[in-house]
Amino acid sequence: MKKKISKVLIIALILIVVLQISSFAATDQVKLFLSSELTSSSYATDTMNYAVSTFRTLGYNIIGSNYTVASLKAPVLDYINESGNNYAFFNFSHGASNAFWFMSDRAQYIFPSEVSGNWHLVFLNHCYSLATNTQFAQAFNTIGYTNRASLGWFDEVTDGASAEWWSYFKNVAGTTNLRSACLAAADNCARYTPIRIYGDTTWTGHAW
Amino acid sequence: MNKKILIISLCIILLVIVGSSIVFADFHISETKENLALKNSISIEESYVQVNTRSINAKENIQLAEYYLTTFNLTDKKFNANETTIAVFNNNLESLTETVISNSDMIVKLNSETGDLISYINNKTTFEKNTLSKAIVRERALEIFKNIENEGKYELILLEQFDDEIYQAKFCKKYGEYVNPGELISFSFAPQTLEVVTFARKSVPFANNEIKISESQARTIAEEYFDKSSKYSMSISLEIVQPNAGAAEPLENNFVYQKATQTRLAYVCKFNNSSATKLYIDSTTGQVIGMDIILGGAF
Numbered sequence: 001m002k003k004k005i006s007k008v009l010i011i012a013l014i015l016i017v018v019l020q021i022s023s024f025a026a027t028d029q030v031k032l033f034l035s036s037e038l039t040s041s042s043y044a045t046d047t048m049n050y051a052v053s054t055f056r057t058l059g060y061n062i063i064g065s066n067y068t069v070a071s072l073k074a075p076v077l078d079y080i081n082e083s084g085n086n087y088a089f090f091n092f093s094h095g096a097s098n099a100f101w102f103m104s105d106r107a108q109y110i111f112p113s114e115v116s117g118n119w120h121l122v123f124l125n126h127c128y129s130l131a132t133n134t135q136f137a138q139a140f141n142t143i144g145y146t147n148r149a150s151l152g153w154f155d156e157v158t159d160g161a162s163a164e165w166w167s168y169f170k171n172v173a174g175t176t177n178l179r180s181a182c183l184a185a186a187d188n189c190a191r192y193t194p195i196r197i198y199g200d201t202t203w204t205g206h207a208w
Numbered sequence: 209m210n211k212k213i214l215i216i217s218l219c220i221i222l223l224v225i226v227g228s229s230i231v232f233a234d235f236h237i238s239e240t241k242e243n244l245a246l247k248n249s250i251s252i253e254e255s256y257v258q259v260n261t262r263s264i265n266a267k268e269n270i271q272l273a274e275y276y277l278t279t280f281n282l283t284d285k286k287f288n289a290n291e292t293t294i295a296v297f298n299n300n301l302e303s304l305t306e307t308v309i310s311n312s313d314m315i316v317k318l319n320s321e322t323g324d325l326i327s328y329i330n331n332k333t334t335f336e337k338n339t340l341s342k343a344i345v346r347e348r349a350l351e352i353f354k355n356i357e358n359e360g361k362y363e364l365i366l367l368e369q370f371d372d373e374i375y376q377a378k379f380c381k382k383y384g385e386y387v388n389p390g391e392l393i394s395f396s397f398a399p400q401t402l403e404v405v406t407f408a409r410k411s412v413p414f415a416n417n418e419i420k421i422s423e424s425q426a427r428t429i430a431e432e433y434f435d436k437s438s439k440y441s442m443s444i445s446l447e448i449v450q451p452n453a454g455a456a457e458p459l460e461n462n463f464v465y466q467k468a469t470q471t472r473l474a475y476v477c478k479f480n481n482s483s484a485t486k487l488y489i490d491s492t493t494g495q496v497i498g499m500d501i502i503l504g505g506a507f
Contacts, residue, residue, distance in 0.1 A: 005213060005217075038503075039458065040458060041454070041458065041501065042453045042454065042455075042456045042457060042458045042459065042465060043452075043453070043454055043500075044458065045458040045459055045460075045461075046453070046459070046464045046465060049252055049459075049461065049462055049463065049464050050252070050464065052252075052462075053252045065461070066461050066462070092503075093503070094503055094504060095503070095504070096504060125503065126503045126504070127502060127503045127504030128504060153503075156484075156502050156503075156504050157502065157503055157504075158486070158500040158501060158502050158503065159454070159500060159501050159502075159503060160452055160454050160498070160499075160500040161500070162503065163464075167255075167301060167464070167467075170252075170255075170256070171256050171297075171299075172315075172329065175310070175315060175329075176315060176329050176331045177331065177333050179333070179371075179374075179405075180329050180330065180331060180405060180406055181329075183370065183374070183376065183396040183405055183406040184327060184329050184406040184408065186376060186394075186396075187327065187376075187378075187394040187395065187396065187406050187407065187408035188327070188394070188408045188410060190389035190390060190392065190410070190412075190450050191389070191500070192366070194368070196370075196371075197371075201333065201371075202333035202334070
């Protein structure tokens with residue numbers, strides 16, 4: 001009798017552990033960073049809130065409380081280069097095609113050469129992030145694989161345009177392929193929203 | 209003895225449940241619902257809310273969607289009633305109610321009140337690569353546009369290559385020498401086959417407000433808005449703009465600003481500073497009705 005009870009309890013235990021892990025452990029994690037230089041922009045906070053909501057809709061586990069305000073590159077690079085389930089990344093900052101930064105000090109610039117890992121979904125929300133070259137998309141390793149993509153801007157973009165685009169992208173993300181979702185959001189914008197995507201454009205963007 | 213084992217085992221199970229929940233649960237900080245009275249702001253959850261569709265006439269909506277798809281020549285695909293999903297959303301950001309009709313091929317959004325087509329998305333993932341010159345692509349964009357609108361009051365304001373398969377085109381309604389970015393017809397398409405990938409039509413009306421303040425008054429207002437000591441040069445032009453929250457205070461977590469329901473004529477003051485700040489000053493009232501900054505920087 002004792003043996004029987006023990007067996008049943010062990011099976012129950014295993015079942016519970018397995019169920020708990022599958023219910024709570026999301027495969028993909030995301031951390032969203034906002035530049036401390038842009039916290040006074042209402043569009044910055046609007047964009048961050050839309051982006052947080054979108055990543056949640058797509059099934060990503062958000063690290064921290066919604067988004068993280070950053071000034072220095074170290075905590076951002078810590079997240080980027082740490083092993084684990086960090087498969088999605090978002091920044092809202094100033095930048096260019098070859099670097100982005102959370103404070104205007106050249107020592108704090110983040111370059112493609114400092115990025116490593118095999119990322120799933122990356123959104124680089126700064127001017128020219130995916131302009132004439134694909135250095136960042138290559139650095140995040142999203143080109144040439146299924147279910148991986150880097151999204152960003154081909155040209156100069158304003159904080160208002162970013163918020164406007166995200167307000168529409170939030171409602172279509174996950175309902176169609178990433179390319180159509182990006183284009184649909186851009187269609188609705190009164191401002192110039194030069195969105196680009198490098199990687200698997202047929203993917204919906206859902207966490208996996 | 210059996211009872212003891214049972215109690216200990218139950219305690220272990222409880223501990224495992226609580227422990228694993230703590231380890232794996234994604235804790236979200238509960239948002240305080242204070243400050244809800246912030247003008248023109250709304251929580252993300254309230255911005256786009258699905259509503260009950262019990263009373264909706266599916267057949268009527270499918271017919272209406274197909275009317276637009278055929279008339280505008282957007283696709284020759286059809287909605288099969290058995291494989292079609294219909295949902296209704298309150299778009300509280302834009303003060304609209306949207307009926308979303310979808311199947312595996314496409315998504316169509318209609319204005320639930322007026323029946324107007326809001327948007328179309330083709331779920332197809334690959335198209336023929338474009339080999340045509342930009343001049344021919346432009347002609348093809350105009351050809352698609354003529355199927356949608358023949359009023360002649362719209363102007364092509366953007367034609368841009370997205371990738372090697374797709375171009376984007378954007379048309380805005382003209383009011384004399386000004387274009388209203390709120391009334392736009394926008395689509396992306398595969399020029400090679402004339403297939404429409406995405407389409408959207410927006411109808412934010414122009415208030416047609418008068419010009420009551422002069423350019424020099426607008427310049428003074430813009431200079432006073434910022435620190436007078438910062439002597440950045442500025443260029444100034446009259447444009448129709450959608451008033452926005454760019455000059456408003458940032459909102460707390462989870463809240464966003466609602467969108468203006470009409471556009472207005474404004475002086476757009478472009479500062480020659482590092483953020484290329486644009487300040488919108490209403491041409492009638494002289495009020496600051498919006499602001500934008502770029503997300504670039506010197507590199």
